[in-house]
Amino acid sequence: MMLSRKFLCSAALAALLTGSAQAEVTVLGWPGGPEEEALRAVTEIYNAKADVAEDDKVELLFTSRDGFFDKLQVDLAAGSTAFDANLIATYSIGRYAPFLEPITLSDEAETVFGDTVLSTMQYDGAQYGVPTDLSLHFLYFRKDLIDALMANDDAKALYGDISEKYLGERLEPKNPEEWSWQDFAANALYFSRSVNPDSPTRYGTVLQMKNLLFNMMVFHSLPRSYGANWMDADGNITVDSEAYRTALEMAKMLFDAGATPADSTSYEYAEANAAYSAGQVAAMVQWNAAASDLISAQPETVTQAPPTGPEGRFTHIHGLGLGLNAAAENKDGAKAFLKWLSTEEAALAYARAGGAPGLATNTAQKLADERPDLVQVGDYASNYGFVMNGGTSKNALSIYEAQAKEFTGYWAGTQSLDEAMSNITASMTELLK
Amino acid sequence: MRLLPKQENAILASPMVLFLLVLLGFPVVLSIIYGFSEASFESLMSPKFIGLENFRLVLQDSSFWDAGWFSLRFGVITALLECVLGLFLAVYLAPLIRKHGWMVAVLIIPMIVAPAMIGLMYRLVLHEFAGPIPYYFYEWFGWSPSFLSTGMVFQTIVVAETLQWTPFAFLLFLTAYQAIPNDIREAASVDGTRPWRMFWKIEFPQMLPTLFVAGFIRFIDGFRVFDNIYTLVGAGPGGSTTSMSIYIYETFLRRGEIGKAMAAAILLFIVAFAILAMGQRLMRRAQ
Amino acid sequence: MKLHQILRWIVFVIAALVMNFPVLATFITALKSPAEISRNPSLAIQSPTLENFMTVLTVSDRLNVYHYLWNSLSAALIGSILPIIVAFPIAWAMARRGYGRNILFPLIVNLRALPLVIFAVPLYLMFSVVNLLDTQIGLGLVLAIVNLPLALMLLVNAVSEIPIELEEAARMDGARLPRLIGRIVLPLCRPAFITTFVFGFITAWNEFLFGLILTTQNAVPMTVGASFFFATSGGGVQWGVAAAVMIVAALPPLLLGLIMYRKITGSMVSGAVKG
Numbered sequence: 001m002m003l004s005r006k007f008l009c010s011a012a013l014a015a016l017l018t019g020s021a022q023a024e025v026t027v028l029g030w031p032g033g034p035e036e037e038a039l040r041a042v043t044e045i046y047n048a049k050a051d052v053a054e055d056d057k058v059e060l061l062f063t064s065r066d067g068f069f070d071k072l073q074v075d076l077a078a079g080s081t082a083f084d085a086n087l088i089a090t091y092s093i094g095r096y097a098p099f100l101e102p103i104t105l106s107d108e109a110e111t112v113f114g115d116t117v118l119s120t121m122q123y124d125g126a127q128y129g130v131p132t133d134l135s136l137h138f139l140y141f142r143k144d145l146i147d148a149l150m151a152n153d154d155a156k157a158l159y160g161d162i163s164e165k166y167l168g169e170r171l172e173p174k175n176p177e178e179w180s181w182q183d184f185a186a187n188a189l190y191f192s193r194s195v196n197p198d199s200p201t202r203y204g205t206v207l208q209m210k211n212l213l214f215n216m217m218v219f220h221s222l223p224r225s226y227g228a229n230w231m232d233a234d235g236n237i238t239v240d241s242e243a244y245r246t247a248l249e250m251a252k253m254l255f256d257a258g259a260t261p262a263d264s265t266s267y268e269y270a271e272a273n274a275a276y277s278a279g280q281v282a283a284m285v286q287w288n289a290a291a292s293d294l295i296s297a298q299p300e301t302v303t304q305a306p307p308t309g310p311e312g313r314f315t316h317i318h319g320l321g322l323g324l325n326a327a328a329e330n331k332d333g334a335k336a337f338l339k340w341l342s343t344e345e346a347a348l349a350y351a352r353a354g355g356a357p358g359l360a361t362n363t364a365q366k367l368a369d370e371r372p373d374l375v376q377v378g379d380y381a382s383n384y385g386f387v388m389n390g391g392t393s394k395n396a397l398s399i400y401e402a403q404a405k406e407f408t409g410y411w412a413g414t415q416s417l418d419e420a421m422s423n424i425t426a427s428m429t430e431l432l433k
Numbered sequence: 434m435r436l437l438p439k440q441e442n443a444i445l446a447s448p449m450v451l452f453l454l455v456l457l458g459f460p461v462v463l464s465i466i467y468g469f470s471e472a473s474f475e476s477l478m479s480p481k482f483i484g485l486e487n488f489r490l491v492l493q494d495s496s497f498w499d500a501g502w503f504s505l506r507f508g509v510i511t512a513l514l515e516c517v518l519g520l521f522l523a524v525y526l527a528p529l530i531r532k533h534g535w536m537v538a539v540l541i542i543p544m545i546v547a548p549a550m551i552g553l554m555y556r557l558v559l560h561e562f563a564g565p566i567p568y569y570f571y572e573w574f575g576w577s578p579s580f581l582s583t584g585m586v587f588q589t590i591v592v593a594e595t596l597q598w599t600p601f602a603f604l605l606f607l608t609a610y611q612a613i614p615n616d617i618r619e620a621a622s623v624d625g626t627r628p629w630r631m632f633w634k635i636e637f638p639q640m641l642p643t644l645f646v647a648g649f650i651r652f653i654d655g656f657r658v659f660d661n662i663y664t665l666v667g668a669g670p671g672g673s674t675t676s677m678s679i680y681i682y683e684t685f686l687r688r689g690e691i692g693k694a695m696a697a698a699i700l701l702f703i704v705a706f707a708i709l710a711m712g713q714r715l716m717r718r719a720q
Numbered sequence: 721m722k723l724h725q726i727l728r729w730i731v732f733v734i735a736a737l738v739m740n741f742p743v744l745a746t747f748i749t750a751l752k753s754p755a756e757i758s759r760n761p762s763l764a765i766q767s768p769t770l771e772n773f774m775t776v777l778t779v780s781d782r783l784n785v786y787h788y789l790w791n792s793l794s795a796a797l798i799g800s801i802l803p804i805i806v807a808f809p810i811a812w813a814m815a816r817r818g819y820g821r822n823i824l825f826p827l828i829v830n831l832r833a834l835p836l837v838i839f840a841v842p843l844y845l846m847f848s849v850v851n852l853l854d855t856q857i858g859l860g861l862v863l864a865i866v867n868l869p870l871a872l873m874l875l876v877n878a879v880s881e882i883p884i885e886l887e888e889a890a891r892m893d894g895a896r897l898p899r900l901i902g903r904i905v906l907p908l909c910r911p912a913f914i915t916t917f918v919f920g921f922i923t924a925w926n927e928f929l930f931g932l933i934l935t936t937q938n939a940v941p942m943t944v945g946a947s948f949f950f951a952t953s954g955g956g957v958q959w960g961v962a963a964a965v966m967i968v969a970a971l972p973p974l975l976l977g978l979i980m981y982r983k984i985t986g987s988m989v990s991g992a993v994k995g
Contacts (some may be wrong), residue, residue, distance in 0.1 A: 031948065062782055063940075066947040070686045077474035078844045082854070082936050095689070098475045211668045242827045261561050266586065267672040270685035270957045271560060277758045280563035297758055361950050398688050409671020412583040441897055442819045445809035449868070451804045453828075456865055460842035477841065522735055529728050536732060537981045543739045545973045547926035550966045551742055557744045557959050560761075565745055567763040596739050601919075608911065612881075646877050650870065653833050660928060678835035685838055698838045702754055705833045709826040717821075 017186045024057045025333040025350030028072070028083040030320055031062040033289075033308065035133055042346050046337060056333035072096070076325065084328035085338060088129045090120040090318035090387065092215075094394035101324045102126035103335060105342040114342045116382055120319030123392055129321035130342045131225060132350065134358030136317045137221055137306055138291065139184075140276065141176045141283035141367075143192065144300040145200060149173050159190045166195070166257060176283065178427025179221055179307040185250055185259075191282035193259030202280040205258040206272045207251055211408040214398035217316045218285060219387070219407070220287070223247035224273035224316075230388040230428065239403075240421040243311075248420070252411050265412045287355070288377055305380050317385035319358060368406055395431040402427040468695035480692070487696035496672055497697060500680035504707035506710065507591065507676060508655035514595045516648050519602025520640075523610050525634065530607065537607065541600040552664030555593055581666055586674060590662050594655065602647045610636065677701060742969075750963035757959050772964035776949060777808045788859075788945030792925055793972065794856040795941055799863025799927075800920030801873035804913055806864075811875035814900055816887075832869035837929050847934060849941060863924040870923070871916050878912030879905060918980045919972060923971045942969045978991070 006342075029039045040060060049055045061083055063071060072086060077101035088096055105127060109118065113131055121129035130201050149155050150173050163171035163186035171186045179187070188204030189195045189386050208215040214305070220228070228243035256262055261275060273290055277297035285306050286294070295301045306315050322341065340346055347357050351367055352376055359367075366376040390396065403424055410420040436444070466472075468487060470480030491497050495594040515694055522540065530536050551720075563623045570577030580589045623633050659678040668675045670682060675683075681701075685694035732938050737744075749757060751768045760766060776785055813819035843862060844853070852858030882905060931941040940948075946969050950962035 061937065062948070063936060064932060064947045065943050066944075067493065067929070071933050073474055073686060073689070074840060074844055075936075076847060077477050078841065080848070095474075209670065210666070211670050211672065256634035262582040263559075263561055265583055266556075266581035266666045271556070274560055274563040274758065280562055400681075401687060404674050408669075409673070412670030412673065414583070414673055435895075442813045443871060443929055445813040446820065446824070448806040449810045449828075449872075452802075453866075453868075456861055460839040461847075463842040464838060469845045477845075478919065484966075506862065515738055522731070525748075526728055526732055529725075529732065534901055534981065536736075538978045539736050540732075540739065541977055541981070542970075542974065545977055546743055546746075546970045547928070548929050549926070549943065550946070550969070553957070553962060554746050554966065556957075557749065559743060561760065563761050563959070565748075565761050565763050572762075574874070593742075599739060604915070606886050608915065616834060621985045622918070642881070646873065650873065653829075657833050657835060682837055686840075691841070694838055702830055702834060704869065705830045706826050709829060710822060713821055713826065718727075 010365075016418055024055050024059060025085070025330050025337055026059050026061050027322065027334070027337070028061045028063070028086040029121050029131075029322075030087045031065045031068065033332075033352040034356065035320065036062055038350045039132070041353030042341065042349050045346075045349055046340060052336075056330070056336060058059040058333075058337050065166050070220040076100075076327075077134050081329050082326055083325060084325055084330050084334035086322040086339070087320060088121070089320050090392055091396045091400065093121065093123040093323070094392055095130050096323070096394055097123045097128060097394070099326050100128050101326045101328075101331070101339050102128055103130065103324050104128060109342040110343050110348050111345050112342065112360060112363050113358060114382065116300075116317075116318060116385060117358035117360070120317065120358070120387070120392075121321045121323075129323035130338045131319045131321040131358060132341070133320040134317060134377060134381055135320070136288055136315045136364075136377065136381075136385060137218060137285050138288050138303040139176060139179070139283065139285055139306050140290070140294055140301055140303055142201075142281075142298060142300050143302045145185075145282050146173070146176060148200075157191075158196065159186065162186065162195055166253065174319070176302070176304050176307075179224060180205045181247075181250065181307045181309050181317040184307045185254060187258060187283055188254050188259040192257065192259040203261055203275070204259045204282050205254065206267065206276075206281045206284045207254060207264050207410050208267045208269070208272050208273045209255065209260075209264045210266050210268045210271075211404045212268050213397060213404050216400045216403045216407065217318070218287070219251065220304045221285065221314045221386075222250070222309070224314040224386055224388070225307070225311055227309075227311040228388075230390040232389070235432070237425055237432060239428055240425045243419070245417060248407060248410060248417060251389050252417075255411055265408060279363075290372065303376070305384055314386050315380055315384045317381050317387065320433070361421060363388050390428075390432050393432060399428055399431050402431065445587050449684050462676075464695050465699065468699050470692050472692040472695070474689045474691065477691075483692075487692040488700065491697045491700060496675065499672065500677045501701075503673075503675060504584045504656045504658070504677040507658060508652045509659075510591055511594045511598070511647050511655040512651040514591070515599045515602045515651050516644065517594070518599045519604075519647070520606050520644070522599070522603050523606035524636070524637060528606065537604070541604055543597045544600045546597075547660070549660040549664050551597055551711065552602050552661035555661075559589070568668075580633060583670060583673070586666055586669065590665065590674065593661060593665070594658065597661070598651060598654065602651060605643055605647045609640045613639045623690055646703070727906055728842035737816060737944065746963045746966050749944060749959055750967050752960055754958065754960050755872070762977040776962050776964045776968050783948055784941075785945065785965075788940055788942040789968075790970065791856055791935075791939050791945075791967075792942040795859040795863055795931075795939065796921050798857065798860025798915050799867055799924035802860070803920060803921070804875070804916055807871045807875050808906075808909070808913075809901070811872060812879050812905055814872075815876045815879035816884075825876070826894045828872055829869050831865070836866060837933075840933050843930075844933065845937040854938050859934055859939055859941065860924075862930045862934065863927055864932075866927060867920040873915045874912055874926040874982070876911050882908045913978055918977060921976060922973045938979070976981075 008128050029036055029196065041059045045061055046052060069092060070231055073330050074183055075082065076096055080415050086386060117134060118127065121127060121131050149159065154172055159173050160170045163169060166189050167182055167186060169182065173181060174183050190205035191199045191201050208218055223244045226243035226246050228247065229238050233235050255264060269287065271308055272286060273293060276284055279298060291303055305313055307313070315412050322338055324331065324334055324338060344363060346364065347359060351357050351359065351371055355373065356377060358373060358381050361378060364375045368375055390399065403408070406420040406424040409415045448555060462712060467480055469482060469484060471483050495694040526536065558566055561567045561577065561579070566576040616630065617635060621631050626634070643693065657678050658676050662674055663679055666674050668679055681697050683692050684690050684697065737771040745763070748763055748765060749771050751765055752760070753767065753769050753771060756766055779786065810820065814821060814825055847853045847858050886904055887900060890900050895903070926943060928943045931944045935941065935944065949965045950958045
């Protein structure tokens with residue numbers, strides 16, 4: 001009896017709620033954070049336009065960030081009509097492309113964003129999305145600590161001793177702008193109490209070694225600067241290379257020497273930021289999105305492009321953007337909105353509202369006063385940005401996941417480097433064939 | 434008109450059977466089809482029959498066996514710890530609880546909080562720089578264990594699970610303990626039986642069925658553990674904290690290998706079914 | 721005697737503190753400002769604030785905690801009551817007549833060992849046809865499946881613990897099966913109903929994955945809604961808000977537990993006296 005009343009109540013409520021949500025063009029955005037605020041702001045501008053028909057007004061939908069891609073996967077595969085356009089990312093376009101439809105951007109798009117950034121939203125030669133935000137990595141370091149080190153001769157000598165002992169090469173402290181990865185490692189060791197008991201910080205760096213795909217993105221700028229790639233031009237898997245081995249060994253050496261917390265194998269974004277914010281870490285490589293948090297927690301922080309290697313300086317880049325759901329109910333309306341999003345008007349408004357679009361130099365200059373960080377991001381992206389061969393393939397996400405499993409296993413000591421290399425080669429051969 | 438027992442049974446069974454058929458009939462049939470097909474998110478509507486290929490893949494996957502072994506160890510250890518602790522608390526505190534019922538409420542709080550949230554909270558509580566536990570270790574001893582490092586992570590998640598679910602065992606034991614008729618106890622104490630002996634000879638045998646039920650439920654729940662481990666440490670370095678549920682979940686949603694995930698689930702189900710059905714038969718024979 | 725009493729109190733206090741430590745730490749974190757959380761990991765709060773709770777309890781155009789609580793409440797009630805209704809009759813047949821002991825019982829109990837998320841896609845497809853996607857009823861029905869194995873186990877156990885003499889006496893008086901079950905067995909199972917309901921409600925309330933996948937807007941439950949709150953900085957976790965959400969989300973099942981525990985313990989004692 002009681003149950004049936006409950007049934008009726010909730011049925012009535014459900015009917016009420018669905019009735020009120022008559023979306024014209026529904027867009028599923030990246031929930032929380034500056035991306036959401038920026039998207040809300042530009043949507044307001046778009047909806048206020050006189051030439052946007054009542055039926056084509058945009059309504060935004062934000063779900064949970066936890067499990068976002070799991071849910072999106074099921075929604076898209078089952079042909080959900082709950083949204084017309086949805087978030088896509090460079091590393092997942094390949095996976096979702098079968099359920100999306102290519103779109104046409106505005107004529108300005110190329111000048112506004114530049115080819116590199118547009119290509120982060122392409123798959124199989126087709127444009128699947130309009131780019132909204134760009135993610136890459138910075139080297140964050142504590143200028144106060146490095147300055148003090150450079151000003152002290154005893155410290156310099158100790159730095160030399162430590163680098164000789166651990167890296168087989170006597171290194172001088174340098175300005176982080178000139179760092180190679182060897183300098184990064186020497187610095188990490190010098191500022192760790194396990195190596196240098198007088199260190200002002202407990203750890204020289206913090207590495208994110210949790211078995212999580214995003215951590216592989218943070219890591220692989222290092223092997224890349226030693227010349228690593230996922231496959232060569234003929235499609236042979238080249239992950240088992242000197243470059244990857246050198247990079248993996250360097251990370252393992254730092255972990256074993258205690259230059260990063262022993263818990264690092266369970267660290268991701270939040271943990272690493274908490275360690276750095278506590279003032280117990282001298283330098284680390286982290287996403288550009290962390291800049292404001294880290295600088296406000298440690299005001300002496302300076303950001304810089306990641307260190308350089310024998311093959312140059314590199315940073316992983318990927319874009320977030322919006323694509324068109326193939327099962328959309330209002331495709332034309334959604335296409336119109338996405339096209340408008342790729343105009344200069346929209347991109348500038350998006351940036352002003354706090355988003356982080358990857359803008360071509362000329363476009364970024366128009367905002368140089370308000371968003372100097374976008375100039376830095378645009379500069380790093382065009383000069384150091386890279387995507388591995390196969391990094392936008394159908395199985396790119398699975399490759400990152402397989403790497404996360406094998407590489408963290410090596411770092412944590414559950415398998416040898418050779419085992420990790422042969423396992424990852426086998427999985428990647430399967431995933432990239 | 435009198436119904437035959439057989440007909441009565443069928444009527445009694447019908448609500449549940451109908452409920453399951455309506456809700457799970459289609460999903461189960463479709464899932465079994467996927468188990469024997471090359472099925473991914475792209476080919477949901479057009480799975481291609483490939484016979485036992487998925488089962489071969491699963492059985493050859495060392496991660497599957499690792500996950501099974503992990504779940505088994507985790508389930509057995511946590512179920513034992515929870516039952517021992519829960520039984521002790523229920524029996525030892527029962528005289529107090531009879532007078533102060535609110536104590537039960539205090540002790541069952543942990544299991545009311547969502548396991549996923551508990552996992553998330555431990556990420557903060559155990560963090561070397563932001564968590565209170567390492568903080569007090571450093572304050573008092575100038576040193577702290579790394580709770581989530583490779584060598585300690587298993588112990589840490591066992592403790593976390595045990596602390597959260599001991600209340601479950603405690604509650605079942607408490608109800609069973611309080612249900613023991615008082616005249617049995619009174620008769621024994623008239624005979625001058627000492628408390629320790631009373632527990633082993635009289636109370637414990639009375640609670641044995643509940644001990645089986647509690648131990649069994651806690652074992653299943655430990656075996657299928659997912660939320661708290663996944664939010665705390667994920668699949669672990671090299672997959673070292675991958676439980677069976679995490680294995681199936683990642684195969685299914687993260688890698689999109691639906692056929693393989695289904696094959697793993699079917700295997701798990703068959704093995705568990707065989708063990709349980711056999712256990713039932715043995716129990717009846719023993720009685 | 722006196723010493724034992726003191727020892728018991730000590731054991732209780734230690735057990736309560738240790739088992740509840742994560743909850744206590746969460747509560748303390750919820751009362752700290754974001755700045756203090758990153759600066760002061762200790763359990764002593766320097767400047768307590770209700771800021772985090774205000775963030776959670778304020779309705780914005782996207783976040784509405786009351787909506788999530790209501791969704792969770794309705795879905796969890798369906799998900800915890802329905803299994804008792806469908807499982808009780810068969811539980812009697814299983815306990816008293818061994819009906820379905822070989823196949824049906826292990827089959828259903830084993831559902832608990834399976835990660836039910838493997839049924840997410842077929843359920844999604846099915847629900848989209850019958851319009852149950854993103855509704856409290858749809859979510860409630862799935863939660864009922866999740867709870868069914870535990871309900872069946874606890875109810876079978878409860879029926880088999882009822883002294884069979886009571887049923888036999890009623891039979892002697894000529895009671896037929898519906899009367900027997902309705903008048904004799906049902907009242908004696910009340911404590912088990914309450915226990916099953918409380919456990920089921922808590923499980924349903926805390927479920928995350930189905931809540932995530934089967935709802936988008938209208939029926940989002942509290943666990944999923946909770947994660948809307950704390951992912952509001954650039955990918956990091958806002959610990960203070962996360963802690964406050966957890967406390968708010970745990971309150972309804974906690975209240976339920978508080979109200980119900982008296983009934984559990986109370987009825988157990990009276991049942992024992994009668995027995």
